[in-house]
Amino acid sequence: MSSVIWYLYEFARKSWAEKFTAAKTDSEIMEVPSRFRDFPEVRKEYCIACGACTAACPAPMAIKLVRTSDSAHEDGITYPVINNRGCIRCGFCAEVCPTDPKTLLCGENHLIREEFTILPVDKMFVIDDYLCIRCKKCLKACSEVAGAISEVDKKMVIDQSKCIGCGECIKNCPVKGAVKGIYINNVEEQKEIINMVVDTLEARIEADQDKIKKLAPEEVYKIDYPIDDLVKKAREIIPNDELIRDSIEKITDRLKMRILTWDDEKCTNCRLCTSECPSGAITYDKEKGVQRNPDKCLKCSICYQTCPFGVAGLYVARFLLSDTSLKDGVIQITLKPSQLPIRS
């Protein structure tokens, strides 16, 4: 009650007395400042259906591209539709809209310069139809995000114009490697890296040929290859560690390298293989006997299956780049004799 006194000073002021007698809600509450960002305004006629707005929108169900049906005279137009129940009024769609004049207007359009425009993806996602088991988990994951994956002719297909590169499909895919994220840029360099890695690994294994030949049918031969070596070489091709790691990981993941050994001592020059070899890598010479040219060899294993004397040996090398192996900085190579039956 005594705090009343502290208020008397306040109450004695003119502005307070005015408020006391004439308190009311002003019409100014309805005014919005000029920079206020309301829901985006869509001007259909300018839309080029690039999908930048849908790709950029951070809210999942705020923007949708729709297409009106074609009439007799002209094609239907495509334009974005804003769903007010999802739109968070950030104005990002207006910012990324590339048309001039803008299709989407939202408050004061911010500084939009060429260098700030967005490429939301730097990875392209593709579905490997061969590995795909059509579980549709990616479809489900994608339809909530971008709706880029659809089913065409019973195959899962990613629509690249809609893909925003979130990688949800990869996360949800139960099959390793069925969905691939491919770096769009530096394709040539990537190829080089792949070739380089495969070549080096192959060379490394073939250097141990003598030991491999002695392997018993169920025996496993292991080699550790230091990864730094590969990375160092790859860095000369392109200095992007992220990309290099990604490439090496992908290579070692799926690569099943066939190693073909050739034991000249066992050869009886029966020449069964020469006619079978599809690439002509095995030749017969009267002086030198049966010769194999490793450069031409496709490692198709036909010679291995044909030879009754076991001259050709086929081994399968697998590569492992696990966390433990990474700690040691090595790629683990595992070599096993092939289990392919030998034709008799």
Next chain:
Amino acid sequence: MNLMANILLNVLVAFLVGSVLFGLQRKIIARIQMRPGPPIIQHLLHTLKFFIKETVIPKTAAMPFYIAITVILCSIWVAAVIVGPVSEGSLLILFAIFAIHKIVEHNAGSSSGSPYGKLSCVRAVFSAAAEVPLFAVLLIIYLQTGTMNLADIIAYQGTNGALLFSIPLAAMMFFVLILSKAYYYSPLNITMGKDLVSGFETEHFGMLRGFIMISESIAWYMLLWIFLTVFVGGLTPIGYLAGMIIITALVSLIDAVTPILNPNHSVMTQVTLAFVGIVGSVLMIFYL
């Protein structure tokens, strides 16, 4: 006019005027807060609204009491109207009714089974100490006037001048009592603190809440009526109205500028004021 009609009439006037005074209280608080505030009849509209809302009895309610308490609350304040404006009976009965009101607060809190109601009940018990001044006021008035009858008190004031001036400290004690019954943000009304959601009436809603709100409006009217009658004397209806508006405005000014005291402080404040009031009044009566 027969008695029944008279009672009904007075109760109706008490309810309507009480509600409008509560609305006025809210309006003045709102204006002090520099905003337009609700219409004056808002409290009345709230009361009416609860009558047309669904009434559900919670599972936890202690059944006979849960409903009976609203009936008791209603009836004691109707009784107060009968003793007060209708028949101008004894002051003693009015104070007895006020004491019953306290019991009703306990029971309304505890019968609902809600933890908030229970705590409100605890607070009601707690603040019962603050009822001491009530009886002190009674005693002081008796000492001063030598009667307990309202009509006699009015007559006494007619000849000797308003009691407000002869025993101001008793008037102050009674005013504190009124203050503690104010509906909106009263510093002493700890049973209705928002930390207990709606205090003892948390689980009373629908029709029951409507009756509680009616009783509260009548209670407010009656408290103001008693204050004006006992301390200012018999007034004309316009006088009563003006007096009630003035007291309501004063109370709402105090409500607006004080936070709710915590229960300990609230009780201590009331006890301290009571002590000052009693000692001061006795001294004034005997030595002035």
Next chain:
Amino acid sequence: MDIQIIYLLYVLAFIIGSITGLVLSYKKYTEPFVRKNIDLAALILALIGWILTINYSLIETLIPYYATITIGIFLIAMVIGMRPGYGRFETVIGFAVAGIIWIIRTVLT
């Protein structure tokens, strides 16, 4: 008529008038904010209401005084009871005009 019934009438007139005023003003003004201009209809109501209430003795011969005051209070309440923010100036103007008339009347007679 019993004096208490008359007071009940006044109170009821005030409350019903307030509710009517509230409902009508919500129908008339639907925006959430308050416009500044003075409402002519409300002004007329306020004028009539205040004049009737304060100067009921003018027509006491035609209508009993309590009926005049009841109608007057009803009209006043309609203006006071309008949406918060409305009806303030009308009330003040009505009261002022009625007061002036009352003063003139009492001074003249």
Next chain:
Amino acid sequence: MILPIGPVHPNLKEPLRLKLKTQGERVLSAEIDYGYVHRGIERVMKGKTWQKGIYLSERVCGICSYIHTQTFAETFEKIAGERAPLRAQFLRVLTNELDRIQSHLLANSTYFKCIEHETLFMYMLYLREPVMDAIELLTGNRVNMGWNVVGGVKMDVNQSHLDSIQEIITKLESEFDRYVEMFDHGPMVGLRSHDVGKLTQEEAIKARAVGPIGRASGLKHDLREKHHTYQDNFDFKVIWRKDQDNYARNMNRFDEITESMKLIKQVILNLPEGDVRKKINIPAGYGEWRNEAPRGEVTYSIETNGNLIKNISIRTPSIMNIDACAKYMLKDVATVADAISTYASVDPCIACTERVVIVDESGKSGEYVYPEYKLEYKSE
């Protein structure tokens, strides 16, 4: 008796359950149930580009939404090893301080609502509205502003904007002191605030209280001191007090508002010319950044591959403050009313708090607290 407060309660504006163990009116101890607002926004952010992430980050919390975007942007700038242009840094300070003012006013108004002093509650909101106007004028939105981007801010300001902000701040300054006086000297308000909800310095360190709560308990710790923009360009002093109670916490916030107003004036006076945004190439990497939010310090640690957010972890101040409240302030409080006002004085922000929920195998969820986290305090 266990008295449950919330999740829906007149004095709480955000859902949370406060279980007060009471004996009659006395509160013996308190327990807090979280989890009503956990939405998993960090997981939503993973795998998104930063351009989207910054809009998501401001939806971590609606009251201090601004500082989240700034910290997000500055984390990325740190990863890139660059800084925003100076003008953008100044504008960030401007918005940050405006946001701090409105947040503190809201926090104090909530406190006044909890001690049921509705008039001061209304006055605080009355002061807050022009500040909200200023924010809306500047950024285009009242709450979730969408104003920061990595490398600067979105929109430039012109003189007319600065003038109106200056005007609003001048008006606020002229009115502000009076309302502070009402709180500072009002005896009834004092009765509810002084010596209630004590948090001693040792307890504050133990509970890792930060922000105004820590500073009101005598910990002179304000991350703005270490922020490069503030360090290089601005002159301000850290507000702290030693009284350690509800009054101190509220007063501390009031004083910080005064300090913020000074900072805003400095911004308007010294705003340099230049770009407000520059292109920053973000490499892959990991970065961590701490900033002073209105409620304390907020930490972002982000791992990115240059474009997408690979991993993000947000640490907000309210978790420690609420912990401090439940453990130390709400032990042996005289009344339930005081317990609730003490809780409100901590300025809890539940949406901020509910960051990571670790669900163990039995299905029980609990809040994850970073165990190895260190705080640097200067105690004086």
Next chain:
Amino acid sequence: MLDGLKDIIRKSSIHVCLVSTGGCNGCDIEVVALLSPRYDLEQYGIYVTNNPREADVVLVTGAVTEQWRDKLERIFAKVPDPKIVVAIGNCPLSGDVFNQEGGSVYAPVSDYIPVDAEVSGCPPRPTEILAAILSAGPDAIAAKGRQKV
């Protein structure tokens, strides 16, 4: 006649219970801002009491989080008839940005309780909330009141 009177009373006296079911709480503070002297929700007879037992209007702000899935229905059941639900902001309508992979929200609210009116925006400005509540709220509640006899 009686219905008309009931309508008037229902329209002019509204108690509101604000239920925040998990959002960024921007909408909650915008509702608090509505109480401020500038907007003053109380002048329209709308009181924010946050007590479901006496509420007529349930303001839901927020996408429904795990903990709220059963509690929301329970709170709604506590509100006595006639009652309406107003969804404020995008969260209760669509789940806003949280309703994507990774988020643990179960929007929209209309899956759990019937929604009578909605205000979109993230968050909506106080005036938008005000205009929506005033234009839809009283009529909806009066209509609800008539359905129940």
